[in-house]
Amino acid sequence: MYPRPLADDAPVRRFAYASMVVLILALWLVPLMAVMTTSLRSFEEVMAGNYWGWPKSFNFIENYMAVFTQTAMARYFLNSLIVTLPSVVGVLVLSTLTGYVLSRYRFRGANLMFALFVGGNFLPAQIMMIPVRDLMVSIGLYDTYYALIVFHVAFQTGFATLFMRNFIAALPDELFQAARAEGASPWQTLRHVVLPLIRPALAALAILTFTFVWNDYFWAIVLTQSDAVKPVTAGLNNLRGEWVSAWNLVAAATILVAIPPVVMFFLMQRHFIAGLTVGAVKG
Amino acid sequence: MSTFWRSHRYWIAPTLFIMPGALLFGVVIILASVETIWISFFDWDGVGAKQWVGLANYAQLLDDSQFYVSLKNNLIWLAMFMLAPPLGLALALLLNQPIRGMRVVKSLFFVPLVLASVTVGVVFTWVYDPTFGLLSLIFSSFGSTAPALLSDEHLVTFAVVVAALWPQVAFCLVLFLAGLNNLSEDLIGAGRVDGARGWPMLIHVILPQLREVSFIALAVTVIGALRSFDMVAVMTSGGPFGSSTVLAYQMYEQSIFSYRFGYGAAITTVLFVIMAVFIAWYLRTLLRPEREGI
Numbered sequence: 001m002y003p004r005p006l007a008d009d010a011p012v013r014r015f016a017y018a019s020m021v022v023l024i025l026a027l028w029l030v031p032l033m034a035v036m037t038t039s040l041r042s043f044e045e046v047m048a049g050n051y052w053g054w055p056k057s058f059n060f061i062e063n064y065m066a067v068f069t070q071t072a073m074a075r076y077f078l079n080s081l082i083v084t085l086p087s088v089v090g091v092l093v094l095s096t097l098t099g100y101v102l103s104r105y106r107f108r109g110a111n112l113m114f115a116l117f118v119g120g121n122f123l124p125a126q127i128m129m130i131p132v133r134d135l136m137v138s139i140g141l142y143d144t145y146y147a148l149i150v151f152h153v154a155f156q157t158g159f160a161t162l163f164m165r166n167f168i169a170a171l172p173d174e175l176f177q178a179a180r181a182e183g184a185s186p187w188q189t190l191r192h193v194v195l196p197l198i199r200p201a202l203a204a205l206a207i208l209t210f211t212f213v214w215n216d217y218f219w220a221i222v223l224t225q226s227d228a229v230k231p232v233t234a235g236l237n238n239l240r241g242e243w244v245s246a247w248n249l250v251a252a253a254t255i256l257v258a259i260p261p262v263v264m265f266f267l268m269q270r271h272f273i274a275g276l277t278v279g280a281v282k283g
Numbered sequence: 284m285s286t287f288w289r290s291h292r293y294w295i296a297p298t299l300f301i302m303p304g305a306l307l308f309g310v311v312i313i314l315a316s317v318e319t320i321w322i323s324f325f326d327w328d329g330v331g332a333k334q335w336v337g338l339a340n341y342a343q344l345l346d347d348s349q350f351y352v353s354l355k356n357n358l359i360w361l362a363m364f365m366l367a368p369p370l371g372l373a374l375a376l377l378l379n380q381p382i383r384g385m386r387v388v389k390s391l392f393f394v395p396l397v398l399a400s401v402t403v404g405v406v407f408t409w410v411y412d413p414t415f416g417l418l419s420l421i422f423s424s425f426g427s428t429a430p431a432l433l434s435d436e437h438l439v440t441f442a443v444v445v446a447a448l449w450p451q452v453a454f455c456l457v458l459f460l461a462g463l464n465n466l467s468e469d470l471i472g473a474g475r476v477d478g479a480r481g482w483p484m485l486i487h488v489i490l491p492q493l494r495e496v497s498f499i500a501l502a503v504t505v506i507g508a509l510r511s512f513d514m515v516a517v518m519t520s521g522g523p524f525g526s527s528t529v530l531a532y533q534m535y536e537q538s539i540f541s542y543r544f545g546y547g548a549a550i551t552t553v554l555f556v557i558m559a560v561f562i563a564w565y566l567r568t569l570l571r572p573e574r575e576g577i
Contacts (some may be wrong), residue, residue: 001379001381001466001471002376002379002463002466002471002488002489003374003376003379003380004475004485005381006382007378007381011462014382017380018382018384021377021378021380021382021385021388022388024377025388025391025392028391028392028395029391029394029415031407031409031410031415031449032394032395032398032406034406034409034410035405035406035409037565038409049299049414049415050415051409051412051415051416051417052415052420094303094307095304096299097300097301097304098300098304098305100300101297101300101301102301104456105297105433107297109500109572113301113305114570115566116308116313117308117311118569118570119566120308120312120313120316120567122506122558122561122562122565123312123316123449123555123558123562124512124531124551124554124555125510125512125531126512126530126531126534126535126547126551126555127315127316127319127320127551127552127555128311128312128315128316128319128321128548129319129534129535130318130319130329130538130544130547130548131314131315131316131318131319131322132311132315132528135311135315141351142319144530150307150311151311153307153542154307154310154311154312155308155311155312155526157304157307157308158308158538161304163291163306170465185296186293186296186297186300187296187370190300196479197575211397214399215397215398215399215401216399217399217400217401217513217516217517218512218513218516221516222328222535222539226396230401233393233399233401234401236399236401236402236405237517238402242465244468246439247409254405257399257401257402258397258398258399258402261397261398261399262394262397262398262424264397265390265393265397269390269393272397273393273457273501276454276457277438277457277461277496279459
């Protein structure tokens with residue numbers, strides 16, 4: 001292990017080290033903790049300028065209720081779920097199919113297609129903005145959930161294909177030879193050999209895609225306009241303009257936006273890390 | 284029909300499987316990107332007829348002082364983002380210790396990574412707030428006044444990049460921790476037997492083993508720096524007086540607010556050409572092991 005583990009028989013050094021780590025962690029998360037505490041403060045306290053000290057009163061229920069009843073946040077939150085969940089399903093289905101074919105079949109142009117999937121994912125969003133927006137306007141999907149769902153499914157399929165292809169390529173070859181010997185059709189092989197084995201990959205992709213889509217801001221402002229479809233990220237930015245001085249409410253809304261990805265992350269951390277480090281570590 | 288199916292299903296089935304994903308990605312991502320390059324040769328308000336202007340949009344870029352501001356800011360982003368991999372590595376070395384509770388500490392360090400950039404932007408707007416922000420608290424405790432970072436045209440981009448570094452460092456930390464987990468114990472042991480410690484150990488024994496991870500961290504950081512849009516849009520809207528725009532934001536502004544779609548397309552095409560170099564470099568390294576059949 002590197003760095004060399006601290007000796008077990010040096011409790012003082014171990015304690016000092018742990019304290020230092022906790023101190024650095026506290027500094028690392030100060031901005032976030034301040035927002036969390038501010039989301040509990042009263043309006044008077046915010047007006048008085050206490051953003052960083054200990055809250056004088058805890059207004060958890062008042063503030064979060066106010067966000068849900070006095071702002072459109074509940075709507076935005078629902079919109080984000082309506083966009084994100086189908087996008088995740090779509091990405092999982094499409095990338096399982098593309099990943100399976102790209103990993104198990106050799107054909108002309110396979111490498112080029114794979115390179116396009118991966119490379120396309122690194123393009124700046126603005127390079128496709130005008131045509132995508134036009135396309136959505138012309139087929140009547142602009143400012144609907146479908147515009148965001150279609151785009152996110154398309155875009156995330158690029159990264160997901162890289163992930164799935166690598167995962168399926170790492171499955172033992174014997175399985176596929178056996179399936180062929182049994183006369184299994186490609187569909188049967190996919191259904192009965194591949195699918196049961198890629199559950200961890202599906203879990204990792206689901207959480208990653210959820211986070212990417214939930215956190216998207218650019219397409220939220222390019223493809224939607226009305227409050228009825230606007231996702232939380234764009235909604236939060238609007239809210240910030242409307243509720244300039246009610247920082248406690250904006251803070252509560254900020255925390256609400258952060259909760260789903262953070263909770264997902266803590267629930268499925270192993271999968272999340274495995275997903276992010278794909279390609280970084282051979283395996 | 285059934286015999287036809289049976290004798291051809293070896294290629295029909297995979298073709299059908301790959302079609303939906305390939306078509307969707309091909310049309311919405313790849314074709315759209317190519318079309319943007321085409322649009323950059325036109326004068327277009329987004330509604331009326333396109334008018335062919337050849338390279339006029341690009342010629343105009345060369346005379347646009349705002350374009351140079353964006354370009355310079357993109358370079359600042361790029362240069363400052365280079366801090367993310369070393370900082371991530373330093374944090375990873377700090378946290379890679381078998382101490383009780385370290386798992387939880389690590390996950391807490393990862394949190395900025397899963398936050399939306401809007402969230403990060405909002406959080407840091409408060410840190411930088413000139414009257415009540417954390418920064419002003421720190422400055423006033425030393426008896427001085429904090430600069431209003433987000434309304435100072437010379438400092439604003441640096442302030443935005445520092446905010447953007449927060450999740451980026453967390454990302455590099457995740458990568459390097461995974462890399463440190465995969466080190467060869469034999470090599471480390473051999474290094475220790477030879478008396479390597481501290482810097483020489485890190486540079487000659489550890490870093491060579493982290494080459495792949497470092498490469499990914501670097502590539503993702505470079506691409507992330509050049510793609511920056513969200514933080515600028517949320518924290519400054521390119522201001523004050525356009526001093527914090529980057530190419531991605533200037534393109535958005537020109538197209539959506541000024542209806543100059545052809546000009547916007549030209550800006551993003553320039554950004555694309557800059558990025559294509561890095562994307563190609565990344566792809567080459569990513570796909571190379573397979574060509575060698577490893």
